[in-house]
Each structure stands twice: as structure tokens, then as C-alpha cells.
Amino acid sequence: MRHLLSAGDLSRDEANLILDTAEEMRSLADRPIKKLPALRGRTVVNLFFEDSTRTRISFEAAAKRLSADVINFSAKGSSVSKGESLKDTALTLQAMGADGVVCRHGSSGAPHLLATSGWMTGSVVNAGDGTHEHPTQALLDAFTMRRHLGSLDGRRITIVGDVLHSRVARSNVLLLATLGAEVTVVAPPTLLPVDMSGWPCATSYDLDATLPKSDAVMMLRVQRERMGEAFFPSAREYTRRYGLDVHRMAQLPDEAIVLHPGPMNRGMEISAEVADSTRSVIVEQVTNGVAIRMAVLYLLLSGSNETSEESQA
Amino acid sequence: MTAYLITGASIVGEGVADLLIDNGEIVAIGNDLDRPEDVEIVDGNGKIALPGLVDLHTHLREPGREDAETVLTGTRAAAMGGFTAVFAMANTDPVADTAGVVEQVWRLGREAGYADVYPIGAVTVGRQGTQLAELGAMADSAARVRVFSDDGDCVWDAALMRRALEYVKAFGGVIAQHAQEPRLTQGAQMNEGALSGVLGLTGWPSVAEESIIARDILLNAHVGSKLHICHLSTKGSVEIVRAAKKRGLEVTAEVTPHHLLLTEDLLTSYNPVFKVNPPLRTKADVEAVREGLADGTIDIVATDHAPHPVEDKDCEWSAAAFGMTGLETALSVVQHAMIDTKLMTWADLADRMSYRPAAIGQIGEHGRPLEVGAPANVTLVDPGVERTVVPGESASLSRNTPFDGMKLPGQVVATFLRGTPTVLDGKLTR
Amino acid sequence: MSPASVPVPRTVLDASDISRALTRIAHEILERNRGADPVVLLGIPTRGVGLATRISERIAAVEGQSVPTGSLDVTMYRDDIGLKPARALEHTDIPPGGIDGKVVVLVDDVLFSGRTIRAALDAIGDIGRPKAVQLAVLVDRGHRELPIRADYVGKNLPTSLVERVTVHLTEYDGADAVLIADKTPLASEQPRVRTNDSSDARDGVRF
Numbered sequence: 001m002r003h004l005l006s007a008g009d010l011s012r013d014e015a016n017l018i019l020d021t022a023e024e025m026r027s028l029a030d031r032p033i034k035k036l037p038a039l040r041g042r043t044v045v046n047l048f049f050e051d052s053t054r055t056r057i058s059f060e061a062a063a064k065r066l067s068a069d070v071i072n073f074s075a076k077g078s079s080v081s082k083g084e085s086l087k088d089t090a091l092t093l094q095a096m097g098a099d100g101v102v103c104r105h106g107s108s109g110a111p112h113l114l115a116t117s118g119w120m121t122g123s124v125v126n127a128g129d130g131t132h133e134h135p136t137q138a139l140l141d142a143f144t145m146r147r148h149l150g151s152l153d154g155r156r157i158t159i160v161g162d163v164l165h166s167r168v169a170r171s172n173v174l175l176l177a178t179l180g181a182e183v184t185v186v187a188p189p190t191l192l193p194v195d196m197s198g199w200p201c202a203t204s205y206d207l208d209a210t211l212p213k214s215d216a217v218m219m220l221r222v223q224r225e226r227m228g229e230a231f232f233p234s235a236r237e238y239t240r241r242y243g244l245d246v247h248r249m250a251q252l253p254d255e256a257i258v259l260h261p262g263p264m265n266r267g268m269e270i271s272a273e274v275a276d277s278t279r280s281v282i283v284e285q286v287t288n289g290v291a292i293r294m295a296v297l298y299l300l301l302s303g304s305n306e307t308s309e310e311s312q313a
Numbered sequence: 314m315t316a317y318l319i320t321g322a323s324i325v326g327e328g329v330a331d332l333l334i335d336n337g338e339i340v341a342i343g344n345d346l347d348r349p350e351d352v353e354i355v356d357g358n359g360k361i362a363l364p365g366l367v368d369l370h371t372h373l374r375e376p377g378r379e380d381a382e383t384v385l386t387g388t389r390a391a392a393m394g395g396f397t398a399v400f401a402m403a404n405t406d407p408v409a410d411t412a413g414v415v416e417q418v419w420r421l422g423r424e425a426g427y428a429d430v431y432p433i434g435a436v437t438v439g440r441q442g443t444q445l446a447e448l449g450a451m452a453d454s455a456a457r458v459r460v461f462s463d464d465g466d467c468v469w470d471a472a473l474m475r476r477a478l479e480y481v482k483a484f485g486g487v488i489a490q491h492a493q494e495p496r497l498t499q500g501a502q503m504n505e506g507a508l509s510g511v512l513g514l515t516g517w518p519s520v521a522e523e524s525i526i527a528r529d530i531l532l533n534a535h536v537g538s539k540l541h542i543c544h545l546s547t548k549g550s551v552e553i554v555r556a557a558k559k560r561g562l563e564v565t566a567e568v569t570p571h572h573l574l575l576t577e578d579l580l581t582s583y584n585p586v587f588k589v590n591p592p593l594r595t596k597a598d599v600e601a602v603r604e605g606l607a608d609g610t611i612d613i614v615a616t617d618h619a620p621h622p623v624e625d626k627d628c629e630w631s632a633a634a635f636g637m638t639g640l641e642t643a644l645s646v647v648q649h650a651m652i653d654t655k656l657m658t659w660a661d662l663a664d665r666m667s668y669r670p671a672a673i674g675q676i677g678e679h680g681r682p683l684e685v686g687a688p689a690n691v692t693l694v695d696p697g698v699e700r701t702v703v704p705g706e707s708a709s710l711s712r713n714t715p716f717d718g719m720k721l722p723g724q725v726v727a728t729f730l731r732g733t734p735t736v737l738d739g740k741l742t743r
Numbered sequence: 744m745s746p747a748s749v750p751v752p753r754t755v756l757d758a759s760d761i762s763r764a765l766t767r768i769a770h771e772i773l774e775r776n777r778g779a780d781p782v783v784l785l786g787i788p789t790r791g792v793g794l795a796t797r798i799s800e801r802i803a804a805v806e807g808q809s810v811p812t813g814s815l816d817v818t819m820y821r822d823d824i825g826l827k828p829a830r831a832l833e834h835t836d837i838p839p840g841g842i843d844g845k846v847v848v849l850v851d852d853v854l855f856s857g858r859t860i861r862a863a864l865d866a867i868g869d870i871g872r873p874k875a876v877q878l879a880v881l882v883d884r885g886h887r888e889l890p891i892r893a894d895y896v897g898k899n900l901p902t903s904l905v906e907r908v909t910v911h912l913t914e915y916d917g918a919d920a921v922l923i924a925d926k927t928p929l930a931s932e933q934p935r936v937r938t939n940d941s942s943d944a945r946d947g948v949r950f
Binding site: 024 | 826827828871
């Protein structure tokens with residue numbers, strides 16, 4: 001494949017290849033020289049139309065550790081606000097010879113458009129698009145879970161929160177199902193898409209009933225602004241019904257882990273005690289993010305262009 | 314004025330006859346007609362003669378967005394599509410909410426001469442949905458406006474909608490409603506359903522359309538006026554209109570060619586050419602609107618021709634404009650979706666695309682059956698031709714056709730507006 | 744090429760030949776380094792790792808002490824990395840004591856152009872600073888393209904460029920043998936860059 005646009009585009013073999021590669025990349029952290037020559041002479045552009053310092057520096061560290069030249073292109077605002085259009089930006093990147101473009105955009109499908117429009121020839125990595133997908137987040141989550149739980153085949157994974165607006169949830173459901181996990185998403189009905197018949201997962205409105213059957217539970221960030229749009233009545237009620245506190249965490253099986261893609265609303269969807277507990281792998285997720293992004297960039301960009309075009313997905 | 318003899322055409326898909334046009338009128342229909350001297354022969358063999366098509370829903374963009382379309386280019390596209398009359402929607406800049414603007418649009422149409430242009434007046438001042446525009450002044454103007462619409466936006470205030478319906482009774486006007494409950498469609502990008510959840514595009518529920526249609530039918534029943542539903546797009550809407558008509562309630566409805574053919578599945582490409590208001594729906598909806606059009610629940614086909622400049626479509630989905638062009642492809646799409654599928658006959662098509670839209674729009678000159686003495690508004694179509702849609706070949710200024718690259722049946726060979734050909738041999742005459 | 748020309752491979756080393764060669768190499772390593780103390784064995788995946796393990800076992804049998812043994816993937820250091828489809832990484836496993844100040848003996852199955860070993864030297868440089876680096880190979884087939892030579896050679900095998908040398912080891916291939924055959928020209932083969940034969944076999948993963 002040439003681009004990483006959706007976690008759903010990955011076959012099980014491809015997903016495992018990325019995870020296995022990330023495992024090798026992660027060992028780099030223990031070496032004196034945290035740099036590999038794999039992408040020497042390649043240019044990676046971080047094209048961020050939305051602020052996301054966490055994701056950007058994670059990709060930046062990944063590309064730099066692979067010896068790529070990294071250009072950060074922060075293009076806040078879009079063509080609507082009369083900034084430069086996505087097309088002109090893409091043409092600029094093409095002229096600069098970008099081999100890979102890591103794209104974060106507020107509009108669902110924008111990375112897809114970059115990859116398919118013909119405006120540029122580089123590989124596109126979706127670093128989060130609107131309320132659509134965030135495939136590298138799902139990969140790092142799966143990687144983190146795999147390190148703790150072993151193979152995800154048959155593992156029960158629960159995703160809790162604003163699934164309707166969450167690109168993290170979409171990518172995770174697709175990827176985890178590909179890896180053989182049994183996924184359940186839990187949310188108030190207002191925060192689930194109205195028709196989830198195409199999703200390879202179960203749904204529930206009841207967190208307490210789901211937790212005892214979970215090998216891992218992933219809490220999604222819930223934005224307080226959703227209250228104003230009547231998705232739920234109050235932060236307090238949300239926390240009471242869908243927040244993870246120590247009492248709820250006690251219902252989890254002994255080996256179960258707790259994930260959160262960050263940034264957290266402590267006290268809202270997750271209590272501080274849970275976030276800082278031994279079950280929490282939230283800090284590890286950040287470390288693994290760099291390894292996963294190294295793996296993705298390596299697999300997309302290290303090969304020759306001619307052959308990778310043949311194998312375009 | 315040159316006389317034209319269309320030879321051997323199937324008249325509205327039925328008997329084969331010659332059709333003689335002279336002095337702006339149809340002067341004879343039959344076989345072995347006497348040929349006047351200097352008559353120009355148009356070979357109608359294997360072709361179908363239709364009454365000139367009438368589009369009740371066209372965006373000509375002038376004044377204000379002459380980069381997207383002008384009255385001239387839009388009516389040239391209309392002629393290429395077999396239309397002899399188009400109703401120009403009011404969402405121009407300035408909005409067509411005064412006698413001055415509608416008269417300007419009407420005059421521009423006359424000057425262009427490719428199709429008669431009937432301006433639609435805005436229901437509310439500036440299409441803001443707060444205060445009635447001077448509907449009477451527009452009705453009394455040279456443009457003789459009878460159809461009023463805030464299209465692009467819904468007249469969502471129930472009290473205002475009621476007053477508009479009531480007020481136009483004085484001059485027999487009709488309110489054409491863009492049925493879209495605004496609160497249910499905040500930020501909406503595509504049909505709400507399984508696919509919107511997967512694509513992460515904000516859903517546009519069917520009920521946002523259906524609830525307004527139901528409300529307005531009941532409002533209209535209460536005040537006894539004329540209500541027309543623009544671009545109906547859902548199965549539920551068809552069912553509501555069908556039930557209303559069964560109960561004898563007054564309502565007319567239109568469907569666009571694109572809602573007769575295209576489904577939301579095209580959106581997996583995130584190509585903004587498929588971004589339209591109302592959104593493309595599901596296969597079940599397409600089947601329902603086809604059935605509704607065939608059984609007369611839906612009265613007419615209207616194009617909702619919505620040209621946009623390249624930059625408004627050559628961008629990410631959420632930044633792109635809503636709308637598709639349609640004048641030049643409408644007849645082919647309807648043939649493909651309704652006639653080649655045996656859901657309708659050519660006579661039905663003439664009814665849905667000429668007689669009835671003219672009746673709803675109250676224009677006597679158009680939408681008349683092909684008979685001696687009628688104004689010679691005639692469209693000759695070759696149903697046997699298959700053509701591939703190439704946006705760059707469009708007579709419209711804009712290129713945003715969703716049918717790009719599709720093979721469609723049928724080709725307009727000639728269009729006559731009051732006896733003058735605007736299209737001959739499939740090409741504009743000037 | 745017609746399928747009729749598929750070459751029949753010929754065995755040049757059998758299981759006992761390989762066993763004797765490895766035993767000899769183990770002894771030579773001990774002799775040269777005056778014992779096992781400073782030695783770290785790093786096999787180059789895939790088959791170099793199996794060979795390193797076997798050499799390590801023989802050293803342990805002789806010395807009564809095992810030498811740290813690991814693996815070193817050189818994929819990202821290859822000079823043809825941008826010329827071929829992206830390749831899956833092999834496992835790198837540096838023994839806990841590291842390599843600083845040690846004598847690293849690289850172990851590979853076939854020495855050919857020398858480019859793999861050059862990549863391995865670069866990889867080692869990113870991991871630490873050994874006292875010395877030595878090279879052990881089961882087969883040296885000649886045709887070097889870089890100034891690299893092996894310190895320990897199981898068998899020198901003069902070959903022509905059209906021949907293919909394949910090492911089979913029980914743990915990967917079910918039996919021990921070194922085979923030689925005329926190279927079947929494959930459309931997918933890269934004409935410009937030659938690598939050691941065994942690495943050709945692991946080029947398969949495309950991404």
C-alpha cells in the first residue's frame with residue numbers, strides 16, 4: 001500500500017506487519033544512538049490544519065529517528081476561512097518534493113482527497129481527519145494492548161465515550177476487529193451513530209454490565225461543548241453513568257488494562273486515580289506512538305516509488 | 314422566418330408523423346405534408362418529438378455569481394438539454410426579492426433568447442426567513458412572478474410559512490418549499506445512515522425533510538393555497554405526499570434527476586462533486602422516488618441545476634459548496650432511470666418534464682401538447698444514442714456534473730423555441 | 744525463460760560437511776581470541792542467526808562457558824533500501840552485556856558482494872563501540888564489490904555470477920545442506936543490485 005488513510009484498509013497481515021515492525025522500532029529506545037538510516041534523503045511533511053501538538057511531535061520524532069528530513073507545515077484554518085486551499089498546499093508540497101505527507105485535517109476525508117486527487121505523488125498518512133479516522137492512534141492502541149495481553153484474537157475490548165464524533169473509535173473498531181478482537185462500544189445513545197449496522201462491533205448503553213467482560217477498556221475524550229448540543233445533560237451525569245472511577249475499575253478482570261488516547265478530562269470520563277493506577281497504560285501509549293509511527297513511515301516510505309505504486313492498495 | 318419540417322419523428326413516443334413548424338407555431342402534423350418552399354428539413358427518423366421541456370428549478374446565478382453561471386450560459390445549457398423554459402431560483406446576490414431584480418433576470422432571459430426565463434421570487438426578504446418579501450409587487454411586475462421560494466434555505470418558521478401560503482392566494486401564487494428542518498441538519502454533510510457513521514460525515518436525517526413536508530401539507534390544507542415541494546428525496550417524503558394526495562390535499566412535488574439515479578455510496582470517494590442539498594440518499598430512496606414519479610405522487614422532474622466554479626468543488630468535503638449541474642443531462646438521466654426501466658413512457662415524461670411543470674409555474678406558452686396552433690416549443694431527442702458525459706463539453710460555465718464519465722442514453726438533437734431552433738444537429742445554433 | 748530450463752540444484756556441502764565446518768570455525772574463534780571471554784556472536788538474520796547459535800553451542804561445549812549470542816538486522820542499513828519495495832524488519836537482539844569493548848563476531852551464511860556486511864558494520868556502529876569486529880561465514884562464494892573479507896570461512900566456493908548458492912538449515916528448511924544451481928532469471932529480480940543470495944529469499948514482503 002502507498003497510503004495509510006483508514007485502519008479499515010489494512011489486512012490482518014499488513015496490520016501485524018506494522019505491529020511487528022513497531023516492536024523492532026521500539027527497541028531503538030534502549031540504544032545509545034536513537035537513530036536509524038532508513039529514510040535518509042526522504043522528506044516528510046507534517047501538514048497540520050488542526051492544532052495537535054501531541055500527534056505532530058510524535059510523528060516528528062518518528063520521522064527524525066528514521067533520518068528523514070522533516071518539515072512542519074502548520075496551516076491552521078482552511079480554504080473556507082480564506083487561507084490557502086488544500087489544493088494549493090498540496091501543489092506546494094509536491095513542488096518541494098515531499099515523499100510523505102502526514103495530514104491532520106478538520107474535514108473528514110481530506111487525507112483521502114490528498115491521496116487521490118492527483119495533486120501530489122507522495123504517500124499520505126492520515127493523522128486524524130474530522131470525525132472520520134485516526135489510524136495510527138488505533139495502531140498504537142493495538143500495539144499497547146498486544147504488549148500487555150498477547151494476541152488480540154478473541155480478546156474483549158470495550159471502547160467508551162463519544163463514539164459519534166470520535167475518529168479514534170472508528171479506527172480502533174475497524175483495526176481491532178481485523179485483529180480478531182471482540183469489540184464493544186459503550187456510550188449514551190446520543191453519542192452513537194444512529195445506524196451502526198456496518199460496524200464490526202457490539203454496542204451497549206450500560207458500562208457496568210460490560211466492564212466485567214473486558215480485557216481492555218479504552219476511555220474516549222468527551223468534549224464539554226457537547227452538553228450545549230444536548231448530547232447529554234451535564235458533566236456530572238455523564239461521569240456518573242459513563243465515567244471510569246476506581247469503583248467501576250474494580251469490576252474489571254484482574255489483568256485488564258485501561259487506555260485513553262489523550263488528552264484526558266480527568267474527573268469527567270476518567271478519574272485521576274484510574275488514570276494514575278497500575279492498570280493505566282496511558283503514558284506507555286505515548287511512547288508506543290513513536291514506534292508505531294516509525295513503523296508506518298518506514299513501511300510506506302523506505303521502498304522504491306516504482307514498486308510501491310504497483311502494490312498500491 | 315424559416316420554416317422547419319421534422320420528418321418521421323415519433324410524436325411523444327407514439328405515432329410517427331411529420332411536424333411542420335412555421336411562424337413560431339406548429340402548423341401541421343401528419344404524413345405526406347405539403348412542403349413550403351425553402352423549408353428546412355430536420356430528419357426525425359428514429360427520434361422522438363417532445364414538447365419543449367420546462368424546468369421549474371434552475372439556478373442561473375446571475376446576478377452575483379457570474380463566475381458560476383449567467384442567464385446566457387445557463388439558458389444555453391438549458392437549450393442543449395431540450396428545455397425551452399426555465400424558472401430561475403431566487404438565491405442570487407442581490408436576492409430576487411424585489412420587482413427590480415426579478416425584472417432584470419426576466420429581461421436577461423429574453424435578450425439571451427435560448428429559453429424563456431421565469432424568475433422565482435424569494436418568499437422572505439433576503440431569504441432571511443424573518444419578513445415576507447413584497448410578493449405582490451413581484452407578481453405584478455413585468456416578470457409576472459407566480460412561484461416563490463427561499464430555496465437553499467427552508468421557510469422553517471411555521472407562522473411565516475402559513476402567512477406566505479395565505480398571502481399568495483390573492484394572485485394564485487405557489488410557495489415552493491425547500492424542506493429542511495434547520496436544527497436537525499446543523500453542520501449536516503450527507504444522508505444520515507450506516508454510511509455517514511462510517512465516513513464520519515455529519516448526518517442529514519430523512520426526517521429533517523419529511524417533518525417539514527408533513528407540516529407544510531397540513532398548513533396548506535388549513536389555508537387552502539398552493540404548496541410545491543422542491544427536490545423531494547426520501548422514501549418517507551414520497552409516502553407522506555402520496556398519503557396527502559389520497560386524502561385530497563393540495564400539494565405538488567418535484568424530484569431531481571440525480572435523486573432518481575445516484576446514491577450515497579458514491580460518497581466513499583469523498584469527491585465533493587457528489588455534495589448536494591438535499592443529499593444523495595440510499596437505494597431504497599431512489600426506488601421510492603422512481604415509483605413516486607411513475608405513479609404521479611411526484612408531479613415533476615426539476616433539475617436543481619446548481620453550477621459552482623471549480624474552486625468551490627476542488628477542495629475538501631466540508632469546504633465544498635452544495636449542488637450539481639443538471640440541465641444538459643436531465644433528459645438522459647430520466648430516460649435511463651424511468652423509460653429504459655419501463656417505469657414510464659415518453660408521454661409520461663412529457664407530462665412530468667413539460668406539461669405539469671408549466672402548469673405549476675402557470676406559464677401558458679409552454680408545456681402545451683404538440684398540436685396544430687400551439688407555440689412551436691419542440692424538443693427532438695434521439696433515444697438510441699449512448700454518450701459519455703464530459704464536463705468540459707458542457708455549455709454551462711460550470712463543470713460540477715456528478716455524471717462525469719458516465720454513459721447515458723439519449724441525445725437532444727434539436728430544440729425549437731417558438732419556432733426558432735436553439736439547437737440543431739445536437740449543437741447550439743449560435 | 745521456458746520452464747524447461749529450471750535448474751536442478753547440486754549439493755556442495757552436506758550435513759556432516761556443515762557440522763565439521765562450524766566446529767572448525769568455533770575452534771578458530773577461540774584460538775584467535777584466546778578464549779571465549781571477549782566474544783559476542785551476532786548472527787545476521789535469517790540463517791546467520793541459526794549458524795551463530797550452533798557456533799555458540801560448540802564454543803560452550805569446548806570451553807564450558809557460553810558466549811553471548813544475538814542477532815543483528817541490517818535491513819535499514821542496506822544501500823539498496825530505496826531501490827526495492829519496503830522490506831519487513833528482522834529481529835535485532837543485542838545480548839544484555841552489550842558490545843562495547845567486546846569482540847563482535849558477525850555470522851552470516853554466504854559472503855558474496857560484501858554489501859550486507861558493510862550494512863552490518865554501520866548497524867554495529869549505531870549500537871556501540873566493540874574492540875574488534877570479525878566475520879564468520881559458512882560459504883564464501885567470491886565476487887566481492889567492497890573491500891571486505893571473512894576471518895572464518897567454512898568453505899570457499901568458486902562460483903559464476905549466474906549461479907545461485909542456497910544454504911539450508913534444519914531449523915528453517917528441515918535439513919542441512921548447501922546447494923548450488925544456475926540462477927533462474929526471474930522477472931522480479933533487480934538487475935542492478937546484487938546481494939548475498941540468502942537475502943534474496945527474504946525480499947518477499949511488499950507493503
